[in-house]
Amino acid sequence: MANSLYDFGMIGLGVMGRNLLLNMADHGFSVIGFDKDATKTGALESAATPGTTVKGVADLAAMVQQLERPRKLMMLVPAGQPVDDVIASLLPLLEPGDVVIDGGNSHYTDTLRRVKYLREKNIHFMGIGVSGGEKGARTGPSIMPGGDLEAYAKVKPMLEAIAAKVNGTPCVAYLGKEGAGHYVKMVHNGIEYAIMQLISEAYTLLKKGAGLDNDQLHKVFDSWNKGSLQSFLVEITADIFLQKDDKTNARLVDVISDKAGSKGTGKWTSQDAMELPVAVPVIDTAVAMRTISGYKDQRLAAEQLYPAPDATIHLNTEQWIQQVHDALYFATILSYAQGLAMLNEGSRELQMEIPLPEVVKVWRGGCIIRSTLLEVFTQAYQQNTELANILLDKGVASLVTSVIANTRSVVAHAANAGIPAAGFMSALSYFDAFRTGRMATNLIQAQRDYFGAHTYQRTDMAGTFHTEWEHHN
Numbered sequence: 242m243a244n245s246l247y248d249f250g251m252i253g254l255g256v257m258g259r260n261l262l263l264n265m266a267d268h269g270f271s272v273i274g275f276d277k278d279a280t281k282t283g284a285l286e287s288a289a290t291p292g293t294t295v296k297g298v299a300d301l302a303a304m305v306q307q308l309e310r311p312r313k314l315m316m317l318v319p320a321g322q323p324v325d326d327v328i329a330s331l332l333p334l335l336e337p338g339d340v341v342i343d344g345g346n347s348h349y350t351d352t353l354r355r356v357k358y359l360r361e362k363n364i365h366f367m368g369i370g371v372s373g374g375e376k377g378a379r380t381g382p383s384i385m386p387g388g389d390l391e392a393y394a395k396v397k398p399m400l401e402a403i404a405a406k407v408n409g410t411p412c413v414a415y416l417g418k419e420g421a422g423h424y425v426k427m428v429h430n431g432i433e434y435a436i437m438q439l440i441s442e443a444y445t446l447l448k449k450g451a452g453l454d455n456d457q458l459h460k461v462f463d464s465w466n467k468g469s470l471q472s473f474l475v476e477i478t479a480d481i482f483l484q485k486d487d488k489t490n491a492r493l494v495d496v497i498s499d500k501a502g503s504k505g506t507g508k509w510t511s512q513d514a515m516e517l518p519v520a521v522p523v524i525d526t527a528v529a530m531r532t533i534s535g536y537k538d539q540r541l542a543a544e545q546l547y548p549a550p551d552a553t554i555h556l557n558t559e560q561w562i563q564q565v566h567d568a569l570y571f572a573t574i575l576s577y578a579q580g581l582a583m584l585n586e587g588s589r590e591l592q593m594e595i596p597l598p599e600v601v602k603v604w605r606g607g608c609i610i611r612s613t614l615l616e617v618f619t620q621a622y623q624q625n626t627e628l629a630n631i632l633l634d635k636g637v638a639s640l641v642t643s644v645i646a647n648t649r650s651v652v653a654h655a656a657n658a659g660i661p662a663a664g665f666m667s668a669l670s671y672f673d674a675f676r677t678g679r680m681a682t683n684l685i686q687a688q689r690d691y692f693g694a695h696t697y698q699r700t701d702m703a704g705t706f707h708t709e710w711e712h713h714n
């Protein structure tokens with residue numbers, strides 16, 4: 242491409258950066274990518290679709306000089322210090338009006354700080370959440386932009402071109418002010434943690450409770466993926482059970498260590514939810530379970546100390562599979578409900594103006610939490626754009642009601658059989674509290690007033706009251 246300038250630049254040619262850039266090229270944009278590792282710039286060029294314009298360079302200044310003005314650049318580097326390092330290296334090379342996008346999983350408070358810092362230098366900075374993993378980035382991710390509307394207008398045609406499509410509609414929309422894009426992506430990941438935890442519980446309930454082997458588990462999850470549980474995570478779970486290990490004759494899932502890692506977005510969701518406050522106990526539980534998974538030595542020691550009850554579920558296998566299906570459906574709805582309630586409250590508290598009807602539409606395709614349920618929620622928000630919690634929608638309520646009895650049965654059986662199912666239990670407990678008009682928390686308020694003169698409100702008259710409680714023994 243002698244003498245011509247490139248439409249778009251990418252910094253960081255790892256899993257996401259390389260694939261997103263190739264996706265842009267496939268949609269007719271001329272692109273240039275920078276990575277300090279020359280093997281990655283070479284790999285970028287050799288992976289390009291013939292006929293597309295893709296260049297890889299190991300010199301940041303050379304990349305910036307070859308971009309069309311105003312420049313449009315994205316970085317896909319690890320969150321935290323690397324993002325600040327890239328900004329510091331870029332700043333002397335940029336001009337007022339240039340657009341810099343952070344497409345990684347940055348914490349929204351870092352994004353707020355960077356937006357402010359770069360605004361002072363007349364550089365547009367946008368935090369954009371991208372979901373879909375390696376394959377999604379290459380063929381159509383879900384994209385969650387937030388921040389500067391003027392900058393968004395400049396990159397909107399490109400983002401709409403590369404995003405996943407659902408019925409022809411691109412899975413990208415402007416999702417609010419300042420750090421909103423990264424806030425929405427953080428909560429997306431919190432919901433992702435929750436649903437992954439629930440699927441792992443369904444797996445253990447079927448495996449330990451009913452003795453299903455990997456082929457049977459594949460069939461169950463595959464059939465679930467053809468019905469009301471249809472989703473990306475259920476689909477890949479079905480695949481996982483069939484994968485053979487190339488080092489042994491075993492199925493790969495059986496030789497993978499049970500320590501689950503994390504990069505922090507689930508934990509941030511829990512932390513920020515506590516801060517607001519808004520209750521997201523299924524997400525909290527999912528984060529905690531990954532933490533407990535790391536206590537391998539302690540768990541092995543405890544296994545010797547505390548013999549497990551008989552884990553067999555004494556129900557007809559087909560009946561048990563149906564009950565676990567229903568419990569997974571129930572708790573998945575609860576996971577979305579908690580995440581969306583957090584977005585509602587976070588948007589209000591932080592004045593981000595996040596449009597929830599758009600969020601659920603953007604999540605319908607391309608992202609890790611895409612599922613047929615997002616269509617249900619899209620309809621719910623069409624009925625009421627101000628819905629504080631999707632559990633208050635009548636359509637959602639009828640779906641939840643249809644599976645509640647089986648969910649209660651699964652939770653009771655899991656408790657009796659000693660099979661850990663904290664996600665299901667937590668979803669059910671949240672639901673039972675949420676649908677209770679008068680909880681037992683009047684007693685907590687009485688205790689607070691008893692020991693700390695924290696006062697209380699009454700059910701029968703307005704005002705704030707304190708009692709000198711009598712000590713009765």
Ligand SMILES: NC(=O)C1=CN([C@@H]2O[C@H](COP(=O)(O)OP(=O)(O)OC[C@H]3O[C@@H](n4cnc5c(N)ncnc54)[C@H](OP(=O)(O)O)[C@@H]3O)[C@@H](O)[C@H]2O)C=CC1
Nearest residue numbers: 253254255256257258278317318319320323326345346374
């Ligand atoms: N993988 C996934 O499924 C998803 C990841 N994300 C997020 O996207 C971002 C990128 O992730 P991913 O592509 O998986 O990560 P990778 O580790 O595959 O790639 C990161 C790239 O960033 C480069 N890099 C690291 N530090 C710097 C630096 N200081 N300056 C310049 N370049 C740097 C690395 O270069 P080098 O190796 O040459 O040092 C590498 O090419 C992260 O924030 C991640 O959380 C978002 C959605 C999905």
Ligand SMILES: O=C(CO)[C@H](O)[C@H](O)COP(=O)(O)O
Nearest residue numbers: 346372502503504505506609
């Ligand atoms: O953003 C993503 C998916 O949406 C990334 O894959 C992220 O790394 C997942 O989180 P974790 O690594 O903590 O499981």
